[in-house]
Amino acid sequence: MPPPTHHQHHHHHHVHPPLSDSDADSDPDQSGSKPTTRHADLSDSIFRSYFEFTGRTSTTPADLSKIQAFLNSSSSGALSCLICLERIRLSDPTWSCDSLCFAVFHLFCIQSWARQASDLAALRASTRLPISANKATEVSVWNCPKCRVEYTQFQIPKSYMCFCGKLENPPSDDPWVLPHSCGEVCNRPLKHGCGHHCLLLCHPGPCPSCPKLIKAHCFCGSVEDVRRCGFKSFSCNNVCSKRLDCGIHRCSEICHDGPCPPCRVRGLYRCQCGKEEDVKECCDRLNFRCDNPCEKKLGCGRHVCDKGCHRGDCGPCPLQGKRTCPCGKRVYEGMACDIAVPLCGATCDKMLNCGFHRCPERCHRGPCIETCRIVVTKSCRCGSLKKEVPCYQDLSCERKCQILRDCGRHACKRRCCDGDCPPCSEICGRKLRCKNHKCPSPCHRGACAPCPVMVTISCACGETHFEVPCGTEVDQKPPRCPKPCPITPLCRHATNCKPHKCHYGACPPCRLVCEADYPCGHKCNLRCHGPKPPPKPEFTLKPKKKKSVHQAECTPGTPCPPCPELVWRSCVGQHVGAERMMLCSNRSRFYCDNLCGNLLSCGNHYCTKTCHALETKHSTSFQEAGGEPCDKCHLPCEKERMPVCPHPCPRLCHPGDCPPCKVLVKRSCHCGTMVHVFECIYYNSLSGKEQIAVRSCGGPCHRKLPNCSHLCPETCHPGECPSPEKCSKKVTVRCKCQTLKKEWLCHDVQAAYRSAGCDPKEVLKSQFGLGLLPCNSDCKSKVQVVDSELHLRKCKAAEVKEPETAKHVPKRKRRKERVQEAKQISTLQKVAAAVKKVLLFIALVVALIIASYYGYKGLLWLSDWMNEAEEARQRRRYTRF
Numbered sequence: 001m002p003p004p005t006h007h008q009h010h011h012h013h014h015v016h017p018p019l020s021d022s023d024a025d026s027d028p029d030q031s032g033s034k035p036t037t038r039h040a041d042l043s044d045s046i047f048r049s050y051f052e053f054t055g056r057t058s059t060t061p062a063d064l065s066k067i068q069a070f071l072n073s074s075s076s077g078a079l080s081c082l083i084c085l086e087r088i089r090l091s092d093p094t095w096s097c098d099s100l101c102f103a104v105f106h107l108f109c110i111q112s113w114a115r116q117a118s119d120l121a122a123l124r125a126s127t128r129l130p131i132s133a134n135k136a137t138e139v140s141v142w143n144c145p146k147c148r149v150e151y152t153q154f155q156i157p158k159s160y161m162c163f164c165g166k167l168e169n170p171p172s173d174d175p176w177v178l179p180h181s182c183g184e185v186c187n188r189p190l191k192h193g194c195g196h197h198c199l200l201l202c203h204p205g206p207c208p209s210c211p212k213l214i215k216a217h218c219f220c221g222s223v224e225d226v227r228r229c230g231f232k233s234f235s236c237n238n239v240c241s242k243r244l245d246c247g248i249h250r251c252s253e254i255c256h257d258g259p260c261p262p263c264r265v266r267g268l269y270r271c272q273c274g275k276e277e278d279v280k281e282c283c284d285r286l287n288f289r290c291d292n293p294c295e296k297k298l299g300c301g302r303h304v305c306d307k308g309c310h311r312g313d314c315g316p317c318p319l320q321g322k323r324t325c326p327c328g329k330r331v332y333e334g335m336a337c338d339i340a341v342p343l344c345g346a347t348c349d350k351m352l353n354c355g356f357h358r359c360p361e362r363c364h365r366g367p368c369i370e371t372c373r374i375v376v377t378k379s380c381r382c383g384s385l386k387k388e389v390p391c392y393q394d395l396s397c398e399r400k401c402q403i404l405r406d407c408g409r410h411a412c413k414r415r416c417c418d419g420d421c422p423p424c425s426e427i428c429g430r431k432l433r434c435k436n437h438k439c440p441s442p443c444h445r446g447a448c449a450p451c452p453v454m455v456t457i458s459c460a461c462g463e464t465h466f467e468v469p470c471g472t473e474v475d476q477k478p479p480r481c482p483k484p485c486p487i488t489p490l491c492r493h494a495t496n497c498k499p500h501k502c503h504y505g506a507c508p509p510c511r512l513v514c515e516a517d518y519p520c521g522h523k524c525n526l527r528c529h530g531p532k533p534p535p536k537p538e539f540t541l542k543p544k545k546k547k548s549v550h551q552a553e554c555t556p557g558t559p560c561p562p563c564p565e566l567v568w569r570s571c572v573g574q575h576v577g578a579e580r581m582m583l584c585s586n587r588s589r590f591y592c593d594n595l596c597g598n599l600l601s602c603g604n605h606y607c608t609k610t611c612h613a614l615e616t617k618h619s620t621s622f623q624e625a626g627g628e629p630c631d632k633c634h635l636p637c638e639k640e641r642m643p644v645c646p647h648p649c650p651r652l653c654h655p656g657d658c659p660p661c662k663v664l665v666k667r668s669c670h671c672g673t674m675v676h677v678f679e680c681i682y683y684n685s686l687s688g689k690e691q692i693a694v695r696s697c698g699g700p701c702h703r704k705l706p707n708c709s710h711l712c713p714e715t716c717h718p719g720e721c722p723s724p725e726k727c728s729k730k731v732t733v734r735c736k737c738q739t740l741k742k743e744w745l746c747h748d749v750q751a752a753y754r755s756a757g758c759d760p761k762e763v764l765k766s767q768f769g770l771g772l773l774p775c776n777s778d779c780k781s782k783v784q785v786v787d788s789e790l791h792l793r794k795c796k797a798a799e800v801k802e803p804e805t806a807k808h809v810p811k812r813k814r815r816k817e818r819v820q821e822a823k824q825i826s827t828l829q830k831v832a833a834a835v836k837k838v839l840l841f842i843a844l845v846v847a848l849i850i851a852s853y854y855g856y857k858g859l860l861w862l863s864d865w866m867n868e869a870e871e872a873r874q875r876r877r878y879t880r881f
Contacts, residue, residue: 008615070102072205082145083109090172090179099146102205104180107160110145114156118144159498164188164202194229220255233257246282252394259660327363354391367609410443434471459485461538476506478539491530491557492516506535516560520584521566524560531557561847572627573598575613589613602633603655643684669697670718692718708746709765735773742773 006803007268010477019374025421081088088094088217091108093317118140125136141150162170167182177183181202188198198207209230217224218230224234244263269280271290280288298317304333305314319337325332326868330344348359354372356795361368372391379386380397388396388841402413429441437453455473458465459481481502489497492511502507517523531828562585571592596607598614613627639647641658649658660681667683668675674697686694701712705724710722713728727746734741744752750760760768 006032015048026766048615066204066567067205067208081106083113087716088180094180095157095161096163097147097149099144099147099149099151101144101149103144103146104147104204106423107157107377110157113145114142118153153441162202163200163204166202170202180204190230192230194232196229202787218255220251244282246285249282257729271309273309275309297404300337325363326365339375357391358597379734379750436470448611459502460504460539463502487536490533491528493528493530504538507533514560517531518560518563518584520563520565522565522584523561529558529560561706568712572613574614577612578611596630598630600630600633601655602653604639604653605633605635607631643681645680645684647680667695669695669716671697671699671701671703671712671716673697673699673702673716685777710746730736733769733772735775735779736771738778739769739775739779744769744772 038177059150059363062478082103082718086106087678088104088106094794095107095110096102096104104155108494111409118137120144121140122133123138125131127139129136131139138153140153142153142156143150160169161167162182163180164182164184164186166184166187168180170180171177172179174183178201181204184202186198186200186202186207190196190198190207190208196210196212199211200207210228213226213682213783214229214231215224216227216234218234218236220236220238220240220242222238222241225234227234232311235255235257236318238255240253240255240260242251242260243249243253244260244266246263247316249263249265260661263281264280266279267687268277268287269285269288270277271288271292273290273296275292276290278288284625289309292309294310294314296314297303298305298314300317300320302712303317303319305522311399312384323332323333323335323341325341325344327344327346327348327350329346332341335341337688342362343365346363348361348363349367350359350368351357353361353370354374357374359368374391375388376391377386377388377394377399378395383505385395385397403616424443426443427445429439430439431437435452453470455470455479457473457476459478461481461483464479464481465484484499484503487508489510491497491506491510492515493510496512497510509532510530512528514524514526514528514530515531563583565584566581567584569586569590570578571578571580571594572589573592573594573596575592575594575597578594580590582588593613596609596612598607599605600607607630608629609628612630614630633653635653637653638649638660639658640650641647641661642650645661645663645664651659661679663680663681664677664678665680668673670692676695676697678694683691683694695718699714699716700719701714701716703712704710705721705727707724708727708729708731710727710729711799712724714722725747727750729746730743731746731749732741733744733749749769749772753760753763
C-alpha cells in the first residue's frame, strides 16, 4: 500500500474533533486487531474547498445531496454491491460507474459481469451479422448493471483505482481518508465543459456544479450578471428581440436557450418571377415559386425563356453562335437564331440503340429510329441453333447452356442466351493425398493443395500427445505417458487403490479386502469383487473411421455372499432371555413359550396370548409384517376423569384421555326458587366463584327473614341473608282493639317487641304489629258498638236454613265425601271386571302361539328357498367354466 502523499497530510493534520469507530464492527478483516478510529463525519473536510467559494448554508444543496448519500453509505460500511448483494468492505477493490448512476461495485464482480456481457454480445453479433468473431469482439459492448449505460470492450476495468482515477490501490487503513479514495483533490473536469475542475476531495458520486463566479449574459444577450459557473446559463424573462433569419422581424418569445424559431409573420408576397401574389409566412417567402413558365424575352429579342418560375437573369439564347445540321456534318456560323438550319443531304450515320449499326437515312430532324431492323444471322449461346432475325431480336433455343465453366469440370445450368456464365460455385470435393479428407476449396483446375489437417496422436488419457500431418499417422505409435491413469475405479476402494500409469486396455484388479457393509451391519472379509471400469480400446495404427463407438458397459462385479457371522436372535415376540445363536443371514423365526406381554392398543393392559409375531416392525429389521394381532381389550374404562367428577367413563378401555363428561347435573339456586341444569364437564371446570355466580337465579332471594315475616330484599345469594334485623319493609301497627293503626318500619317493630321483652320470631304472622299502639278513649266506645254488631250477625246466621248450610261446606271436605262414595262399589261389578281381565289374557296368549307357529314355518320356507337359489348359482358357475 503506498504511503499517503504530502497533499493528504496537508488536508488532514488540522482536524481535531473527537474520534469514533464507524467501521470496526462491520469489517470482518479487522477482527482480532485493534479497532481503527475514524472521523465521525468526513464531509466537512471533503466539502471545505467547495464551501470556500459557495459559502456554507443551513441546508445541503441539491447538487451535493447525492454525494452526501454516497459518503454516508461509504463511511458507515453500508455500501453494497448490486451484483453479488454483499457488503463492500474497506479493503475490497471496487469500481464505480462514472457515466450516470455512479454506483459502486466489487472489482471482481464488475469484471465478471463485463466479460460475460461482452462475450454474449460478440456471439450474437457474429451469428447475426456478416462479420468475423474478432471484429464482433472489438465492437461488443457491456452495460452498467444499474443505469445500463454502454461501455466498450476496452473499458473493462483492469485495476483498482480511487474514485477520481489518479491513484491505483488506494489505502484502506488511513482513518482520515474516505474508503476507496486517494484523499487528494478530485480535479476531474466539470460538466458542460466550462474549463474548471472539481474542488472536492476524491469522492464517490457525481461532481457538483462549478462554484466559481463569472460574468455571464442571458440567452438573448441583453442582461449581464455575475453567476456561478455551473449555473451561468439563465433567462432574463424579457422578450428575446433577436433579429430572425428573414432579417426583417424580431423574435417575440421570452428569452430562451437555442436558436430562435422560424418567422411566422404572414403577409402578401410575390413569387420569384413576380407573376403571382399569395399570403405566405415570412419564412416561406424566399422559396415561393408559381407553376407558370418564365416566358421572359431572351437577349436575342426573338425567343422567350422556357424555364419555370425563377429569380435572376434568364441567360443567353441557346440558338445563337455556332450551329450545325441535325447530323452534325456541316457547320454554319453567323446564322440568325430565328432561321431554321438547313439539312445537309448526307447520310445520318448516327449510332443506333443496338450499338452495332448506324442510321441509314439522310440527315433529318428529330430522333433516329428506335429499333434496328437490319436482318442478321444469329446463333444461340450454346451454338445448337442458327437463324436470320432482326438485329433487335435475341435468339434462344430454350435449352440449358451446357457450356463448361472456368473450372473445366462443371457445365452451366442456366437457360441459353441468358448472358455470361457465372463462375463455378461448387466445392471441389476431390480426395486428397491423405486419403482421409476431400478438397474443401471451390472448384478449380489443376492439382489440389496438400491436406491442411494435423492429426493428434495421444496416450489413453490424452495428456501426452504430439501432432503429425494427416496421412502419416499410420506409421506412428502412441507416446508413453508418465502420468497416472485417470480412470476412477468403480469399486468402493477408489480412494485407497494404488495408482498406476496411463495405459490402454483394462486396469489391474483391486487386491484390497471388500469390507462392504451388509444390511445387518457386518462387513465382507473377502477380496474385492466389486464392479470394474470398462477397458479402453487398444491403440491401432489404422486411421480412425467416423463410426459410432459403443463402449462396453462396466462389469457389474460379484455380489457379496450371505453374511456368515453368528448373532443372537430373539423370538418373534421379542422376549428377554429367549434368544438363540443363529447365522446372521438366516432369516427363519421361532416361537418361545412365554406370554406375549405387549401393551394393548388401549395402553392400559397387556396381551395374555402366547408368543406370536407382531403385526408391525418394531426393533429388528428382519421381522415381517402381517403377524398375529394381540388381544383386544373389552374392559370398561377405569380412568379418573379430569376434571374430577363422580360419573364413570361410558367407553370401553381406551388410550389417551377420556372424553369430556356430558352428564347433566341439577343444581338449585341459592334461594331455592329454581333448579339449574348443567353439563358435568362445564360445571366442574368452573372455579368456586364461577359456580356460585352460575347458580344464582338473578332474581329476588325469596327466603323469609328470621326475625320477621318478610322476604329477603337482596338478589339470590349464597349463605344467610345479610342484616335480617334491618328489614325496611312497612308494617301496619294496631292497638289491641284494632281501632288505631299506623305504618312503621319492620326493624322499628322488631325493636318495639324486644323492648317489651318479647322475641319477634315467636310472634305469629297474623299478630305481627298488633297491640303495639296504646288504646285511647275512642277505642272503648267503638268496642261496644262492634260487640253489638257481632251479636246481631250471629243471630241472623242461625236463622239460615239447613240445605243452605251444605253449600258452605269447605271444598276439601266435599272432595273427601265424593271419594268415599266412589269406593262404595257393588260385588257384581267386581266379578265382571275380573272375568274381562282373564278373557283378555287368554286372547293374547292364543295370538302369540299362532304368530310363533306361522313365523317358524315362514323361516323354514325362506331357508329352503335360499338353499335352492345357492345351488342354482353353483350349477350356473360350473356350467360357465
